[in-house]
Amino acid sequence: MKLPRAEEFVNVGDKHGNTPLHFVASKDASAAELQTSLGTLLLSMGANLHATNVRGQTPLEVHIMTAKADTSVFVKLISFRGMQLNNLVGNGTTYLHMTIVDRSFPDMAGALVNAGASINIPDHSGVMVSDVISRQTLVRLTKFMRE
Structure with missing residues (x-):
């Protein structure tokens, strides 16, 4: 389905700076299929993985902080698309620290x-x-490390 002029708005945030990808990232494991289909659509239209809301959070950071269950669906969706995974994010930590140390x-x-x-x-x-x-x-x- 092609939405008219949707590419113009794919990275526009709401009053809190949350883009459509931020909202997709905040969905929980029960909406994995919806998260995958909407996320794929948004990314194909040029959604910015590094867009930040007013709290300085990227969609991945929102996903990690709001996840109710340990699921890799969203991470796999954005993997290998140029996401800077090793940079320190707003709170001075990495996404991996947030995921395994803070959230287990x-x-x-x-x-x-x-x-x-x-x-x-x-x-x-x-x-x-x-x-x-x-x-x-x-x-x-370490078993997940790529060679």
């Missing part, structure tokens, strides 16, 4: 590692993910 979501973290997120990038305090997760979780994450 190993499947989502595995998808991030598979997409190129490093376990050895320090946060604003100099702490790396590999420093603070259990050995078992570290082994699990």
